[in-house]
Amino acid sequence: MKYDHTKIESHWQRLWEEHKNYKAKKDENKEKFYCLEMFPYPSGKIHMGHVRNYAIGDVVARYKMMKGFNVIHPMGWDAFGLPAENAAIKNKIHPAKWTYSNIEFMKEQLKKLGLSYDWDREIATCDPEYYKWEQLVFTKMFEKGLVYNKTSNVNWCNDCKTVLANEQVEEGKCWRCGSDVEIKELDGWFFKISEYAEELLDYTYKLKGWPEKVLTMQRNWIGKSHGARILFPVVGFDTSIEVFTTRPDTVFGATFMLLAPEHPLAKKLIAGTEKEQEGLKFINDILKEDKISRMADDKEKKGFFTGKYAKNPMTNEQIPIYLGNYVLMDYGTGAIMAVPAHDQRDFDFAKAYNLPIRVVIQPEGDNLNAETIEEAYPGDGYLVNSGEFNGLDVETGKKKITEYLKEKNLGEETINFRIKDWGISRQRYWGAPIPVVYCEKCGVVPVKEEELPVKLPLDVEFTGTGNPLETVEEFVNTKCPKCSAPAKRETDTMDTFVESSWYFIRFCSPQCETAPFDKDEANYWMPVDQYIGGVEHAIMHLLYARFYTKILRDLGFINVDEPFQNLLTQGMVCKETYKCPIHGWLFPEQVENGKCSICGSEIEVGRVEKMSKSKNNIVDPDNLIKEYGADTARLFSLFAAPPDRDLEWSDQGVEGCYRFINRIFRLITRNSEICKTKLNGKKEESDITKELEYNLHSTIKKVTGDIETFHLNTAVAACMEFTNNLYQMENKIKMETEKALFAESVKTLLIMLTPFIPHVCEELWKITGNKTFVSDQKWPEYDEKKIVKDTTTIVVQINGKVRANLNLPTDISKEDALTAAKSNEKVQKYINGKRLVKEIFVPNKLISLVIK
RNA sequence: GCCCGGGUGGCGGAAUUGGUAGACGCACAGGACUUAAAAUCCUGUGGGAGCCUGCUCCCGUGCCGGUUCGAUUCCGGCCCCGGGCACCA
Numbered sequence: 001m002k003y004d005h006t007k008i009e010s011h012w013q014r015l016w017e018e019h020k021n022y023k024a025k026k027d028e029n030k031e032k033f034y035c036l037e038m039f040p041y042p043s044g045k046i047h048m049g050h051v052r053n054y055a056i057g058d059v060v061a062r063y064k065m066m067k068g069f070n071v072i073h074p075m076g077w078d079a080f081g082l083p084a085e086n087a088a089i090k091n092k093i094h095p096a097k098w099t100y101s102n103i104e105f106m107k108e109q110l111k112k113l114g115l116s117y118d119w120d121r122e123i124a125t126c127d128p129e130y131y132k133w134e135q136l137v138f139t140k141m142f143e144k145g146l147v148y149n150k151t152s153n154v155n156w157c158n159d160c161k162t163v164l165a166n167e168q169v170e171e172g173k174c175w176r177c178g179s180d181v182e183i184k185e186l187d188g189w190f191f192k193i194s195e196y197a198e199e200l201l202d203y204t205y206k207l208k209g210w211p212e213k214v215l216t217m218q219r220n221w222i223g224k225s226h227g228a229r230i231l232f233p234v235v236g237f238d239t240s241i242e243v244f245t246t247r248p249d250t251v252f253g254a255t256f257m258l259l260a261p262e263h264p265l266a267k268k269l270i271a272g273t274e275k276e277q278e279g280l281k282f283i284n285d286i287l288k289e290d291k292i293s294r295m296a297d298d299k300e301k302k303g304f305f306t307g308k309y310a311k312n313p314m315t316n317e318q319i320p321i322y323l324g325n326y327v328l329m330d331y332g333t334g335a336i337m338a339v340p341a342h343d344q345r346d347f348d349f350a351k352a353y354n355l356p357i358r359v360v361i362q363p364e365g366d367n368l369n370a371e372t373i374e375e376a377y378p379g380d381g382y383l384v385n386s387g388e389f390n391g392l393d394v395e396t397g398k399k400k401i402t403e404y405l406k407e408k409n410l411g412e413e414t415i416n417f418r419i420k421d422w423g424i425s426r427q428r429y430w431g432a433p434i435p436v437v438y439c440e441k442c443g444v445v446p447v448k449e450e451e452l453p454v455k456l457p458l459d460v461e462f463t464g465t466g467n468p469l470e471t472v473e474e475f476v477n478t479k480c481p482k483c484s485a486p487a488k489r490e491t492d493t494m495d496t497f498v499e500s501s502w503y504f505i506r507f508c509s510p511q512c513e514t515a516p517f518d519k520d521e522a523n524y525w526m527p528v529d530q531y532i533g534g535v536e537h538a539i540m541h542l543l544y545a546r547f548y549t550k551i552l553r554d555l556g557f558i559n560v561d562e563p564f565q566n567l568l569t570q571g572m573v574c575k576e577t578y579k580c581p582i583h584g585w586l587f588p589e590q591v592e593n594g595k596c597s598i599c600g601s602e603i604e605v606g607r608v609e610k611m612s613k614s615k616n617n618i619v620d621p622d623n624l625i626k627e628y629g630a631d632t633a634r635l636f637s638l639f640a641a642p643p644d645r646d647l648e649w650s651d652q653g654v655e656g657c658y659r660f661i662n663r664i665f666r667l668i669t670r671n672s673e674i675c676k677t678k679l680n681g682k683k684e685e686s687d688i689t690k691e692l693e694y695n696l697h698s699t700i701k702k703v704t705g706d707i708e709t710f711h712l713n714t715a716v717a718a719c720m721e722f723t724n725n726l727y728q729m730e731n732k733i734k735m736e737t738e739k740a741l742f743a744e745s746v747k748t749l750l751i752m753l754t755p756f757i758p759h760v761c762e763e764l765w766k767i768t769g770n771k772t773f774v775s776d777q778k779w780p781e782y783d784e785k786k787i788v789k790d791t792t793t794i795v796v797q798i799n800g801k802v803r804a805n806l807n808l809p810t811d812i813s814k815e816d817a818l819t820a821a822k823s824n825e826k827v828q829k830y831i832n833g834k835r836l837v838k839e840i841f842v843p844n845k846l847i848s849l850v851i852k
Numbered sequence: 853g854c855c856c857g858g859g860u861g862g863c864g865g866a867a868u869u870g871g872u873a874g875a876c877g878c879a880c881a882g883g884a885c886u887u888a889a890a891a892u893c894c895u896g897u898g899g900g901a902g903c904c905u906g907c908u909c910c911c912g913u914g915c916c917g918g919u920u921c922g923a924u925u926c927c928g929g930c931c932c933c934g935g936g937c938a939c940c941a
Binding site for chain 1: 866937940
């Protein structure tokens with residue numbers, strides 16, 4: 001019998017679908033397990049990254065099912081987004097049509113992988129029945145003040161008449177049309193994620209099942225810092241400049257101030273002075289250059305003196321106010337006190353503009369001199385040149401100076417977060433409409449619940465300029481929900497990250513028609529027990545989803561604090577590349593004897609890079625599945641590397657996995673009758689039965705432990721070893737008991753391999769006489785007693801080097817073991833004539849002798 | 853610059869709390885089967901030296917040092933690679 005993967009795989013996929021093996025149903029009596037992989041964007045077809053992601057998830061889901069958990073394992077589509085709209089502009093296909101046909105195609109591809117999804121729970125986020133609820137949540141958030149609109153600076157392309165994301169600005173130019181990008185003040189909607197900064201941060205210390213790497217990234221992103229807000233009165237103006245500093249201990253050293261060019265005070269300070277023209281030019285230059293220079297690592301400090309002074313609240317000195325290119329408007333207050341002696345950037349600026357430097361912190365046992373220091377000293381020490389605060393250490397100084405300023409009403413202790421509110425407005429068509437209406441009388445009014453969803457109009461023209469929604473009269477012109485007067489609809493749509501922030505809860509009750517999701521279902525299934533996806537979502541998606549879950553909790557929709565209990569970030573799928581100095585990335589077939597087949601240049605030898613179209617190192621899963629089958633594709637992605645590490649593609653590695661499946665197939669088909677043996681009558685013992693039992697139980701133990709800890713590659717290795725062992729046994733088994741144990745071993749092997757290569761396991765399960773699904777079998781238990789051997793190999797070390805191996809009875813006493821060791825010929829050779837200094841005995845492992 | 857990962861054979865990768873480094877797979881070599889090849893099966897495979905039979909010895913987990921009977925594992929100092937953040941006041 002030959003292994004025909006095509007036939008086998010389509011056969012079992014059909015049967016699973018018919019029997020609904022993977023349908024999830026709430027059952028309070030069973031322990032639930034929510035296994036989730038990050039849902040894909042329907043870009044057109046799946047890639048190897050998907051295969052790997054979903055293969056890992058499928059192992060977890062199937063394993064947990066077999067372990068007796070009530071498993072929910074859903075799949076859906078992150079269906080809104082820019083590529084669909086670009087396709088519409090380029091190919092004159094409607095984004096909806098493009099998206100849904102991609103979904104259809106990719107769903108077929110996923111089905112060919114034999115993944116254990118409950119397809120009845122499938123959702124697409126572009127479905128009005130989905131985004132309707134997102135709009136409802138938006139209006140609830142609006143009522144609670146958790147979402148607001150404000151005007152802020154954004155990237156604007158005047159040719160396309162649209163806002164661009166930071167990623168869409170390439171060297172200061174629009175990625176689509178190449179014209180200069182301007183900074184423009186524009187109205188937009190924001191989610192108040194900053195209000196949840198503290199809680200989001202706190203929980204990063206409670207998410208024990210997350211990789212430390214991801215948590216650190218989130219902590220850095222949230223960026224909490226302790227410090228003080230301090231007021232510096234502006235001389236000759238009835239106002240003060242407020243700064244945030246983490247070093248209130250150094251206020252005495254603040255010898256000048258800096259404002260961000262876009263600081264509201266900047267223009268006011270120079271208004272009507274002879275510096276006005278020059279100043280405005282400086283501001284414009286910086287603002288224009290900003291986005292560009294941020295990409296270049298040009299760190300030159302540029303400043304402009306406003307001609308005005310502020311009063312240092314501690315020294316009462318008048319210090320000059322500058323505008324500075326390195327001061328960011330969106331961090332802190334957009335203004336800083338500059339302490340050149342203790343901050344490197346301020347130091348560089350002071351040197352460039354010849355500003356005074358004053359040391360106010362002296363390190364223990366040192367004496368810094370402002371005249372001679374060559375860099376700022378940011379470290380610890382005690383205060384000097386600080387009046388009554390002299391002699392305090394840095395920490396006490398921070399406290400005392402802050403207290404002093406507070407008394408004078410010139411400052412207070414504060415906590416600053418780096419995280420900014422989440423701007424969710426997109427001037428794009430293919431997204432969920434923001435459900436608000438602008439009324440001349442009533443202002444901003446959210447759409448009423450009964451009028452949701454605000455459906456995306458489908459009859460739209462895509463010209464490539466501006467937001468197509470603005471051109472749809474029937475959409476824009478509406479009535480005010482409050483006063484019924486004619487009003488205009490918001491034409492911005494929501495960031496697609498909003499959809500992916502709650503899809504996992506919608507999966508709990510995807511057809512729910514009365515709420516975003518059924519509360520009981522959500523409280524039963526949530527949180528996700530195991531979430532699996534690429535590390536590229538470490539901040540954005542994973543932070544937004546955490547935030548949105550807390551919002552839903554606070555709005556009373558659900559009772560969980562955190563959406564994802566355990567997170568596995570899988571590595572990338574990589575492959576070697578070929579780079580020609582002239583023609584760039586080549587396909588493998590364009591390389592001849594290490595030379596470019598077009599121009600003959602020497603190619604750069606195979607750097608291993610993430611698979612991508614642009615690098616011409618893609619492997620199409622479709623071809624892989626056609627040629628080797630889904631089981632091989634899955635097995636390779638699971639065996640070639642541990643899940644969290646990058647996986648390097650290898651054609652030979654794939655062959656190896658295919659060979660292994662064939663090996664099992666042959667072993668079992670040619671022994672199919674033996675595999676039906678059941679032990680009737682009395683059990684006999686032999687060396688063979690002992691070995692079979694030992695291998696069986698130690699493999700169960702190893703594979704089970706490995707899956708629990710995500711060492712999936714070694715779990716596969718253990719199954720391979722077990723298979724090799726059965727090959728050895730094949731010709732040795734004679735007695736009925738031996739045959740029965742062989743049969744049991746095969747049966748157990750098939751069960752354990754089912755999460756990895758389910759199709760061939762089902763087939764072989766049937767061939768060995770079973771009428772059930774192997775997928776429905778219970779995960780095997782091992783018997784610790786069967787893993788204990790009569791004798792154990794004990795190593796004898798002499799002065800730390802292995803000198804002999806002894807086969808001794810398991811659990812031998814120290815005395816007996818030492819006696820055995822010392823009577824060993826080889827050991828005697830070493831210890832003869834020497835003094836025995838120390839004897840160490842590790843039960844069942846080793847004896848270590850130290851001699852002199 | 854700061855914060856995470858990671859450096860182990862020709863390659864991908866294994867090694868419980870410190871206890872025989874190199875599981876499993878790939879590649880390679882030899883053998884069996886075959887008219888032959890492919891496929892398959894079996895055996896060997898870190899490097900070096902010696903007696904070249906079986907074995908024995910030495911060196912080996914990025915580098916240097918330390919702790920220990922014993923270190924891929926723990927500690928200190930460095931080097932290299934990958935990733936993230938980066939004028940964050």
